[in-house]
Amino acid sequence: MSIMTYRQALRDTLGSEMRRDENVLLLGEEIGVFEGSYKITAGLLAEFGEKRVRDTPIAEEGFTGAAIGAAMLGLRPVVEIMTINFSLLALDQIVNHAAKIYGMFGGQARVPLVIRTPGGGGQQLGATHSQNIELYYAFVPGMKVVAPSNPADAKSLLLAAIRDDDPVLFLENLALYNMKGEVPDDDIPGEIGRAAVTRRGSDITVVAYSRMAAVALTVAERMAETDGVDIEVVDLRSLRPLDRETVVDSVRRTHCAVVVEDDWLTYGIGAEIAATISDGAFDWLDAPVRRVAMAEVPLPYAKTLETAALPSADDVTAAIRQTLASVGRRAGKDTP
Amino acid sequence: MAKRGPAVRKPPGQPGPVGEDATTDDSQLREFYRRMVFIRRFEERAARAYTQAEIGGYCHLNLGEEATVVGLMSALEPEDYLFTNYREHGYALARGVEPGRVMAELYGRRDGVSKGWGGSMHLFDGDARLLGGYGIVGGQLPLATGAALAVDYRGGDEAVACVMGDGTTNIGAFHESLNIAALWNLPVVYVVVNNGLGMGTTVEKASGEPELHRKAASYRMSSARVDGNDPVAVREAMLSALASARSGRPFLLEAVSSRLKGHSVVDPAKYRTREEVEALRTSDPVAALAFRLRGEGELTDEAITEIDAEATSAVAAAVAFAEASPHPAVDTLFDYTYATPVPNDSRRLPGEPLFEPAPLPRIGAHP
Ligand SMILES: Cc1ncc(C[n+]2csc(CCOP(=O)(O)OP(=O)(O)O)c2C)c(N)n1
Ligand SMILES: [Mg+2]
Numbered sequence: 001m002s003i004m005t006y007r008q009a010l011r012d013t014l015g016s017e018m019r020r021d022e023n024v025l026l027l028g029e030e031i032g033v034f035e036g037s038y039k040i041t042a043g044l045l046a047e048f049g050e051k052r053v054r055d056t057p058i059a060e061e062g063f064t065g066a067a068i069g070a071a072m073l074g075l076r077p078v079v080e081i082m083t084i085n086f087s088l089l090a091l092d093q094i095v096n097h098a099a100k101i102y103g104m105f106g107g108q109a110r111v112p113l114v115i116r117t118p119g120g121g122g123q124q125l126g127a128t129h130s131q132n133i134e135l136y137y138a139f140v141p142g143m144k145v146v147a148p149s150n151p152a153d154a155k156s157l158l159l160a161a162i163r164d165d166d167p168v169l170f171l172e173n174l175a176l177y178n179m180k181g182e183v184p185d186d187d188i189p190g191e192i193g194r195a196a197v198t199r200r201g202s203d204i205t206v207v208a209y210s211r212m213a214a215v216a217l218t219v220a221e222r223m224a225e226t227d228g229v230d231i232e233v234v235d236l237r238s239l240r241p242l243d244r245e246t247v248v249d250s251v252r253r254t255h256c257a258v259v260v261e262d263d264w265l266t267y268g269i270g271a272e273i274a275a276t277i278s279d280g281a282f283d284w285l286d287a288p289v290r291r292v293a294m295a296e297v298p299l300p301y302a303k304t305l306e307t308a309a310l311p312s313a314d315d316v317t318a319a320i321r322q323t324l325a326s327v328g329r330r331a332g333k334d335t336p
Numbered sequence: 337m338a339k340r341g342p343a344v345r346k347p348p349g350q351p352g353p354v355g356e357d358a359t360t361d362d363s364q365l366r367e368f369y370r371r372m373v374f375i376r377r378f379e380e381r382a383a384r385a386y387t388q389a390e391i392g393g394y395c396h397l398n399l400g401e402e403a404t405v406v407g408l409m410s411a412l413e414p415e416d417y418l419f420t421n422y423r424e425h426g427y428a429l430a431r432g433v434e435p436g437r438v439m440a441e442l443y444g445r446r447d448g449v450s451k452g453w454g455g456s457m458h459l460f461d462g463d464a465r466l467l468g469g470y471g472i473v474g475g476q477l478p479l480a481t482g483a484a485l486a487v488d489y490r491g492g493d494e495a496v497a498c499v500m501g502d503g504t505t506n507i508g509a510f511h512e513s514l515n516i517a518a519l520w521n522l523p524v525v526y527v528v529v530n531n532g533l534g535m536g537t538t539v540e541k542a543s544g545e546p547e548l549h550r551k552a553a554s555y556r557m558s559s560a561r562v563d564g565n566d567p568v569a570v571r572e573a574m575l576s577a578l579a580s581a582r583s584g585r586p587f588l589l590e591a592v593s594s595r596l597k598g599h600s601v602v603d604p605a606k607y608r609t610r611e612e613v614e615a616l617r618t619s620d621p622v623a624a625l626a627f628r629l630r631g632e633g634e635l636t637d638e639a640i641t642e643i644d645a646e647a648t649s650a651v652a653a654a655v656a657f658a659e660a661s662p663h664p665a666v667d668t669l670f671d672y673t674y675a676t677p678v679p680n681d682s683r684r685l686p687g688e689p690l691f692e693p694a695p696l697p698r699i700g701a702h703p
Binding site: 067 | 417419449450451452453454458460461462468470472475478479484485486487489508512513515516519520673674675676679680681682690691694696697
């Protein structure tokens with residue numbers, strides 16, 4: 001184990017995979033000379049050269065599509081899209097091509113492609129630069145979407161994504177890049193399609209992913225102290241495939257759930273989780289599933305407004321307290 | 337073909353595409369004629385099967401583009417890659433894909449080139465290095481560019497041919513792709529099959545620069561325009577375009593011909609004026625080549641009839657093959673979602689529940 005940042009885990013993993021397999025190459029805007037907008041690729045151009053670390057023109061559709069075509073011939077490109085907002089310009093290539101090529105041609109061509117891209121608001125970047133639109137990709141069969149919430153998962157899921165023969169959207173988060181944590185030294189790929197119970201608890205299940213999974217853990221530790229409640233945290237990690245079993249299994253034990261997401265509530269990933277809980281744990285539920293999500297506005301620039309719009313640890317705490325209170329009411333018990 | 341590594345490798349001993357070994361002599365011209373007639377008859381038969389509801393979806397034909405198709409494909413080496421659009425039956429045939437498997441795909445059958453998953457617009461054959469017909473206008477351009485990147489990355493000497501229509505030169509992916517290919521010196525030839533129309537919109541109404549080959553100038557890319565009704569001219573032009581691409585200079589080739597019928601089988605093309613319809617009568621490349629070969633004494637009327645009969649019966653055999661091929665079994669529905677299996681991949685049919693009913697918890701069993 002080593003302690004390192006999420007950023008360092010990504011950078012080291014890219015480097016070690018490029019050393020392991022010469023079919024791995026990186027493409028993206030400003031990833032070479034500039035070393036990446038968020039410095040994930042720092043040092044890689046110097047080590048691997050321009051052939052394998054390609055600065056592309058600002059042409060998301062063109063270079064993402066080119067990576068797909070190169071993957072069809074057996075290369076294993078890792079594309080960086082500067083932030084997920086700009087992936088909208090590559091939507092056709094991702095949704096209509098990367099996700100379709102394996103099935104549409106009857107399994108004759110594979111697309112071993114990784115698209116790394118950070119989402120997330122809270123940096124005062126305004127409406128066009130602060131979105132969480134991973135849902136658009138998680139909606140699409142043929143895509144795999146992973147969203148690590150800590151440095152160890154960043155490494156293991158990036159290893160899995162690069163070695164996987166399908167297109168994987170690898171969701172990072174601006175607010176997580178400096179997060180520190182223990183990272184295994186061995187290169188052992190994680191499992192795409194599996195959630196993790198990152199904290200065992202018996203009173204309530206909190207389901208989250210990416211940044212909000214980290215927030216949920218913090219809230220759980222704090223509320224164990226302040227409220228004496230024992231919270232179970234399920235970190236989805238994989239948005240497609242979605243590990244519904246782990247979510248339902250947890251809720252069948254805790255009997256109530258709060259779902260937390262950094263994107264908009266209506267039609268969001270939390271809605272899918274809530275529906276899953278309704279399908280699989282209806283008879284176990286002691287309270288309605290509560291969702292905590294962003295306010296439904298284009299995210300404003302002004303700090304007061306931005307902060308108000310984004311889900312916070314306090315929002316999660318309040319939702320947990322209210323849900324537990326409603327469980328208590330239903331049981332005819334007095335609750336704080 | 338679902339193995340790791342290069343998606344496509346031609347097995348040894350497989351017959352090559354049209355015109356391999358061919359020279360531009362008269363026998364080649366006769367061979368071109370034979371291939372063109374075959375595509376013509378195949379497409380006419382596909383149209384009939386479509387109106388008989390044997391073929392579903394959309395069905396776009398190469399009628400009027402036979403000389404372009406045959407000329408282009410004769411210039412490719414067996415190792416070269418081809419990306420094209422939804423109007424691609426002729427390309428698959430000219431690339432040497434078995435006609436029965438092409439027809440079976442149109443019929444949505446198990447033995448179709450894409451196992452019934454693609455249909456008319458999405459033909460794929462790894463052995464023929466036909467890496468797809470694509471239904472999204474312009475979608476194939478970034479992909480072809482990336483395939484050329486992979487060839488270049490590995491130091492191979494294959495080239496990539498990327499076929500598109502005139503209307504496709506107005507889409508962003510066209511410009512992004514040409515720019516990238518030019519910047520990175522990729523071995524790709526972009527071929528614009530200019531049939532004068534998008535669906536019903538003319539080139540003049542859609543392109544600020546209606547001389548489409550000139551669009552390459554923005555990227556300092558070489559380009560040329562060729563008469564798409566002359567298969568030999570097309571072949572020659574494509575050979576030099578490919579030579580350029582192989583030496584690291586991507587190329588834009590425009591082949592001008594006419595679309596003899598509607599945009600797809602269901603389109604009656606009412607937007608064409610009487611003059612335009614009249615003009616089409618003189619721009620049929622199959623009739624023109626027959627006329628030329630007969631005039632030059634290369635083909636007798638009998639030979640022409642024979643070539644026709646051969647094509648008709650080969651197409652009939654393709655239809656018979658398609659009809660005999662089974663419909664894909666429903667239990668294969670989830671076979672091609674992912675190449676690498678992962679847990680929790682959904683295999684639920686529409687009416688099935690997400691969770692099996694479980695024994696109910698005892699009421700009040702928990703606090
Ligand atoms: C992105 C996209 N927009 C619109 C369509 C609908 N469409 C299919 S073919 C076509 C015309 C294309 O014209 P052209 O590129 O000249 O090719 P042609 O059909 O003439 O061979 C259109 C608009 C589509 N398939 N994809
Ligand atoms: Mg056209």
